[in-house]
Amino acid sequence: MPDRVLVCVAWPYANYLLHVGQAAGAYLPADIFARYQRLRGNDVLMVSGSDCHGTPITVTADREGITPREVVERYHPKILEVWERFGISFDLFTTTLTENHYAVTQDMFLRLLEKGYLYRRTDEYLFDPEVGRFLPDRYVEGTCPYCGYTEARGDQCDNCGKTLDATELRDPRSKLSGARPVLKPSEHFFLKLSAFEEPLREWVSRQPHWRRNVQNFTLGMLNEGLKDRAITRDISWGVPVPVPGYEDKRIYVWFDAVIGYLSASKEWAQTRGEPEAWRPFWQDPATRSYYFIGKDNIPFHTIIWPAMLLGYGGLNLPYDVPANQYVNFAAGQKQSKSKGTGTWMLDLLDQYHADVIRFYLTTIMPESNDSVFSEDELIRANNDVLIATWGNLANRVISMVHRNFGGTVPAVASRTPESTALLAECESMFDAVGNEFERCHFRGGLQTALQLAQSANKYLDERAPWKAVKTDPDHAAETLVTALDAINALKTLLHPVLPFSTEQLHADLGQEGAVRTQGWRFQPVQPGTRLGPARPLYTKIEPREAAEA
Ligand SMILES: Nc1ncnc2c1ncn2[C@@H]1O[C@H](COP(=O)(O)OP(=O)(O)OP(=O)(O)O)[C@@H](O)[C@H]1O
Ligand SMILES: [Zn+2]
Structure with missing residues (x-):
């Protein structure tokens, strides 16, 4: 009997070109794994899509003077082009803008609400007094309260990997006007993460096959205690909140992005004309599900998404989350699209054979330490x-x-x-x-x-x-x-x-x-076989110094 393997890969924000860090950190490892599993004869479903919501998209739209949808229309095709040319063999690479995704997200929201895992709370949020808008997530930057990094964003610190509430930032400043934000009350839905602390600790401790750093990071967060997190935002772009009175708010991008793994599986099943085909990948406990991500995404995949799955009930938790460290642009400088530092995949693919890039990126895959491209x-x-x-x-x-x-x-x-x-x-x-x-x-x-x-x-x-x-x-x-x-x-x-x-x-x-x-097995070449031409597989590349001289 073949095994069944679900390969989930981080959803890239459709707000920029893909860089080598993302390729080596998430997409190439996922693809090698999926291709290997298919060779083994296993049933593989590999899904992901463009993350089209959240402040990374709206910040880009504001900056470029276009709509969020136009941002997505500009970058989603470029992402698809990378998969095609780089050979990332998704069974489905969709977007979070589909009707199906909205429906699956709202269903998850309503089920968690019904089961008492979501509740409303009014708190004070950062508000830009100059432009008269709330400043969720990436609309605000400041100093990380944990590590002192001065360019932490309202949603997380890229330096220490901690997820943050914007109000925790020291010396916050608005990305819209540079103004110092003021506090203003607003009501939001919260995910009762605290209710899952014990079940999660028990589950995480039972995963001896996880990477040590992923397990320790997660246990560390659990030991510090889980805080309930707001999962709606004062923003007009995103999945609508399916509750009256919330017309001006939207579901938080990370809440809907992780649901994308499930909604994409359902879309894949619908597209192939077998609407129930997603079920065994999510409901058969023998199925192994892997989540390929970079280290900054760990909390969303080992805590928040598993909590949502536990709350929803009847769906498999991740089997493994083989998160990678970072590929840096230069020592200590992360490849990052929103910071504009990076080597773009499409540029590399214009210059080099896809397999040459795949080969080199595999040799520097940051499996245990950061590496430099x-x-x-x-x-x-x-x-x-x-x-x-x-x-x-x-x-x-x-x-x-x-x-x-x-x-x-x-x-x-x-x-x-x-x-x-x-x-x-x-x-x-x-x-x-x-x-x-x-x-x-x-x-x-x-x-x-x-x-x-x-x-x-x-x-x-x-x-x-x-x-x-x-x-x-x-x-x-x-x-x-x-x-x-x-x-x-x-x-x-x-x-x-x-x-x-x-x-x-x-x-x-x-x-x-x-x-x-052909299968994952040794097959000798049969005598009498007529060989094809002796074509070189790769061509030698002149070192760059020589080429420039
Ligand atoms: N330099 C990197 N090294 C390894 N993995 C990375 C790197 N940059 C991103 N990733 C991973 O690639 C996936 C998609 O990344 P994402 O779209 O968040 O890009 P990003 O460059 O981190 O964007 P941003 O800078 O806007 O956060 C995520 O799982 C992320 O952890
Ligand atoms: Zn930090």
Whole structure:
């Protein structure tokens, strides 16, 4: 029986272009994982969409003098273009502007209200006296009360990752006018997070497979005590609050964004004409659901969303939340679209093969520590590792079979112990790499697969088939066939990371169909197979200093 796996990926705000931090932090790991699970033959549903609400969108709209909807219409297609060109294989990438999403969000709201997990409360909120508007979330900046970071936003501190109430900020200033805000009362709905403290603590403690930092961060928040949080805002853009008297307010963007995972699953089911198909992904307790996010999103996925799910009832909690640290632009400077610091994915895709970018970003995936993106390092990774260890291996062997055996895989009678050893390594790699990918260790999975490429290179160098072919053609044939077997294994092992070039190689190895439908297993190349052309998988890139000189 195949397993069922739900792959949920953070909803990017449709207010800017996507940068490498988001790609390496959330989208690429999710995609490698989903591709790996599909190869295993599991039922996978991978969903996300553009987050079209909240102050990140309205702040951009105000700044650019356009409507929030126009902001979304400008950036959503650009996001879709990145998925297409970068090979992020969503089953559905939608938006939070659909009727379905509004309905699912309001249903969640009303059910939580009915069950007593939402209540109304009047508090004082920051208000800009100059423009006469409340200042929710990102309309206000100030100093973080926890870490002293001076550019904390009203909703959270990017430095220490704490979620904030705007009124907690020290020295707050309005993003609309720069004015010092005043306090003004307003009534809002609150999510009774405090009611979930114990069940959440019990649940989080039972997740030994979680990343240590995710678990500790979450337990830390639980130990400090959960405060109930306002889930409506004085703002005119967002999902309407389905309660009379709240016409001027909207549901808080994070409340509706996390519901997006569920609403997108329902939309996917409707679109494929099986409206109930979302249920097993959410209601069968055997389904594992993974949430791929960056570290700033942890509280929303390990506390707020699980609390909402517990309150709603009958829906699976996350199985794992493999949150990543940050990819920085330069040491200590986060890639951030709202701050305008970053390397844009569309620019990179104009310059480099998608698989080269995927390869390099996997090597710097911030699984345990922050990392730094560098274009020079990308070029080095392409030339010195990707091509030197893997691309050349495939290209050399296919070329030699063309040169010496007319492009047809020769038959071999028996294999020497060195060849048998390499084949055994091919077999065992499927478990070794699979175990890494299964645990969301994508750097480790890639490094492990590359060890097989190194073994194959060493094997070839030791047996020098280019020389042996003149004196002992059978020996050369055995070497090349065994090397082709290793290349065929690597093609599958590397497919989740390098989907485009491994599909090309699959054709060049004379194989039918597509790698993605072959299964996660070792398959030797059959004798008599006609190989395709020996096309290089990647091209060498001139280092930038040389190019500029
Ligand atoms: N530099 C980064 N490194 C790793 N992950 C990141 C980075 N920036 C964003 N992410 C993750 O990518 C996902 C989508 O990000 P989001 O749309 O919030 O972008 P952002 O650049 O953080 O935006 P903003 O600066 O407006 O908060 C989130 O899960 C976020 O944690
Ligand atoms: Zn802070």
